[in-house]
Amino acid sequence: MSGGVDSSVAAALLVEELGRDRVVGATLKLWGGSSDSGCCSVADVEDARRVADQLGVVHHVFNFTAEFEARVVNPYVEGHAIGRTPNPCIECNRYLKFDRLFDRARSLGFDAVATGHHARRTTTEDGRHQLIRGADPLKDQSYVLAMLGQEQLARSQFPVGRMTKAEVRQEAARLGLRTALKPDSQDVCFIRSDEGRGGFLGDRLPLHDGRLIDDATGEDLGPVPAVELVTVGQRRGMGHGSDGRRRYVTEVDVPARRVRIGTPEAANALGVELHTVTWVDDDRTQLSEAPECSAIAQCSAHGRPVACTVRRNQTGRLSVTFASAQRRIAPGQTVALYDPANPDAVIGSGIAA
């Protein structure tokens, strides 16, 4: 229970279904530093606790700050230092919510963990679990859960995944939950809006000025501040070329302090290579029998799905070839893969090399 409306309603639905005695609320203390909602996010924890009180269930706060720092924050900072842009929400789901919290829940005697994510879990007749997009296309969060596998899905529940956000808020209002009108959270939870990504990273790693290089001609176009903060595909601050068209980042080389920029076409690519590959259902991947398969790729939380072909290469990585050229995927970003036969069903994920 983050103290937001989705997990509040998720808890309420669970209590309705299972009864008070079989549900406890848990809030994770993840970040020890300052955040937009105050130190230790006390206000959010209070909202979560008061909702739990109202539902008549016990509420615990678990302190996972050490793991969060080791698994999410430090890799985020270290990634930027070498020109990668990891998605901290995905790493938090991978290592904290669907691993550390699962272990804690199991040791306390619980069978499953429910979250307020907008996604659905379905189970086939032969007991295989599927991860399906949330019913509200604008709020779908299957992308940030795409790294879940059978073992985790077996113990996961997403009670609000079948509802639209409007329905979630209606339900919260109907139940009189204090979080009914609370705004959705935005951005990265450990970065304050007043400091931004640059301020946060600037406090934690040395930022270096670099040079802008024309992707086509190799010409030095001038200085660029803080190459660590520049992302592949970025348009902002890159200006226009002599042809009057916008320029995009095509490559960031942090060690060489070089940022290459080019035309929109130059910033596109036909494919991407993925490491840290996961499958929702290992046994059901078409790749287990065929050398390649078709899929649908989604390259950001609310990115447009695009048809692709997926092939396992010699290094064990996945080569994804898009049906048409796409804006380059920044190294470190997650690509979620969906099933062409059932475009709402996640089949797996990987991280762009």
Added chain:
Amino acid sequence: MRAYLDHAATTPMRPEAVEAMLPFLRGEGISGNASGSHRESRRARLAVDDAREQIAGLLGADLGEVVFTGSGTEADNLAITGALRAVPVSAGGRAGPIVCTAMEHHAVLNTCRAAAGPGSHGLREVGADRSGMVDLDGMAEACTPDVRLVSVMAVNNEIGTVQPLHDVSRLVRTLSPDAVLHTDAVQAAPWLEMPPITAVVDLLSVSAHKFGGPQGVGALVVRNGVPIEAVIHGGGQERERRSGTHNVAGIVAMAAALSATVAERTDTVTRVTGLRDRLVDRLLASVAGTAETGDRSAKVPGHAHLRFDGVESEAMVVLLDDAGVAASAGAACSSGAVEPSHVLLAMGFGKEAAGSGIRFSLGTTSTDADVDHALDVVPAVVARLRN
């Protein structure tokens, strides 16, 4: 069956204390503001003065040395912030450093850290050894002649070890003659004879709810001649040292609780020591991979602190609670999350050990049945968490 083994966090109120405060809550002719001048006020003031005299006597202080506060934490804040404010920064400009132990309660630690901010007093945090005692060599090193304030707790709140305050006092008086010596005696008052402690310090904090009084009342003993500035300003109550309308019912109940605590102390100490020793000895014998934190012979009777290898105390307190045992996993932050014990870290334990400690704390209402219940429950909980 529930066994409440968290008396170091707060104690159930003693019946004497409840009885003492009820007439004031009901307003039976004595509901006045102790600062007024009519009959109702005079009665309230009389009650406060009687309570002050009684508490002063039990603590080994003079009547005028007792300042009532809203909590033990407030008493610590008044002691540290108030004493530092009362001594002007020397003409040279630089304020002298503060010394405290690294295992102080956060009421002291965070107040010292706040006072030691940039351009102000520096703070020297002195560590502890594995037995749970302040490092006296480190203390001697920290106590330079320019030190303004030293704060050393009388009894550690997590481990229960009684600190060598007499040695600390001698050391401070010799090496830092200008320093004010404060002790947080919140965990000492339920168990130890207080006058000998009061005798060797300048400032001493106590809290009513640790010895059967109500929550929301504390006191700071300010020895005569020790300058202190108010931290809370207003109507000038408590001889201008702490403003705010007196909590008459709470103050009266605090006196009743302390009085009963002192009267029964010998019996309580014997009985609770027996209960605590049985609990700890049996757990050490029956649960493999269990270690006791600190030197038991140096602890107050109510405290037991155990570390269970491979167990996360944050999960353990939840399962203990489910099984009917109320215990503590160390300090909680404002969000309610359990922090790794800074006390164990100060004693030189690693993070894992500091996150595997459980405090069972007993008090006057603890019984054999409580201990039996804990002995029934703890081994199974540990086994389950290790599984």
